[in-house]
Amino acid sequence: MKAIYKREVQSYFNSMIGWMFTAALTAFIGIYFMAYNLFQGDAYFSTALGATLFVLMVLVPILTMRSMAEERRSRTDQLLLTAPASVTAVVMGKYLAMLTVLACPLAIACLCPLIIHFNGTAFLLSDYASILAFFLLGAAEIAVGLLISALTESQVLSAVGTFGLLLVLYLWDGLVAYLPSTAGGSLAGLLVILALVCFLVNALSSNWKVTAAVFVAGAAAIIGGYIAASDRFAGLLPDMLGRFSLLGAFDSFSVDHVFDVRGILLYLSLIALLVFLTVQVVQKRRWN
Template identity: 45%
Template sequence: MNRIYFMVYNLNYGYNYFSYALGSGLLVMIVIVPILTMKSFAEERHNKSDQLLLTSPVSVTKIVLGKYLAMISILGIACVIFMIFPVIIRMLGTAHFLIDYLTILMFFLIGSVYIAIGMFLSSTTESQIIAAVGTMAVLLLLYFWSTLTNYLPSGTFANLMMVLILFALVALALQSYLQNWKFTSLIYAVFALGTIIVYFVTKTSFESLLTNILSSFDLTAVLTDLVDSNLLNIPNVFLLLSLIVAFNYLTIQVIQKRRWS
């Protein structure tokens, strides 16, 4: 599909940045990644063949990382092919190798995050359809993240309520893992009370608070900045790397819990 974008943007319209074509290719990954990751753990769980893995002498970490590296290798092969396109542009005119190759690298990192998310969701269910649809829904949410955050209310009280609801959701997620209502209730009460105190002390700091915070988690911003402004957003690069580690860790914890359950 990126070859089509390359033909349209670079060969037909004459743009000498391959990054334009690659930026449009993110939408394609929203379809491809769920298909790639939906079988990673869900199929084995459905067929009960995961018991062979869970009882093998290989550690859960190696199992998860082995599957993850296999999937990102497929993405890596595609990115290696993409590296040819700036050379083709150079043969036809002026090329911008630094920007284009940085864009390919960021495309690979974003795809690696998408794969980590898809693998995690696949580990939580035995249905491939649920894993695929769930992954596609999350990736669509991330794709339109910057647009959706702009629709959040800017009022101080509305932001206070949304922060409290967000804390409640985190507490519920923590409860589902720890199975300890007293501990999670105490954690939520401490954070909620602290938030309310800060609200009454510095109410103006809650103006558009969630919009400002959530906008910093726009995963596609690092690619957009390269395409539109030729700037590399270093904090976003660290965000992508952190999410790769985080979702691999969560997948390991899910499988580890099933191993001893």
């Protein structure tokens, strides 16, 4: 893992990508820092960070697009996958290298709350917690990009796919608002989600018996719950999906200035799930 991590970091900073990512993110954070904090006199650096979030949507796909896709296209994955290292180590090495690139502009951003502090009142704890949340949100987005990159051989497809998915995550709250809040609507929505989960299980296990068992058990639980207490199903779907809002979790740091442990756990568990899926995708390719 260490060898791959070192090579990846070196490769990001030998090519344009690492520098470009660092420069662009630093520049945008700087612009909003100047506008909100220096000129408008907002004491919270987290306001500027919140405004910069949309930049990640564009920068993350550029950072992640070649991570797995390029290895496959140039057949260098043959070197990595026949070396005495596990697939998990290979994927983790690459993921940690991308996190390192993300950490560079954020390390520079750590100076901003200090600048505010030297010029008046600063809320250092709240601001540094926001920077941590920003990092974790970026890390979750990078994990999305990593998974998409492992699914394709083309960097362009990987970038476009990641951008599309991130866009959905950004519009999540708005989209969830359109979901039906009636009990019947929630039942239908939950069954659709169950079907999607089963599709994923089937793709990973290639075993229809397991998939069928998951589907039958899940459907029985949902329908059973609906018959037992259908009034609880009203508004359940938008409520449940709303909890997965990545930006919502960041907002509790940057707008409400609270340390949202649930949000941190959401980010961490999403990262773990996506990295796990990436490993499975790479493993599974041996068998197809």
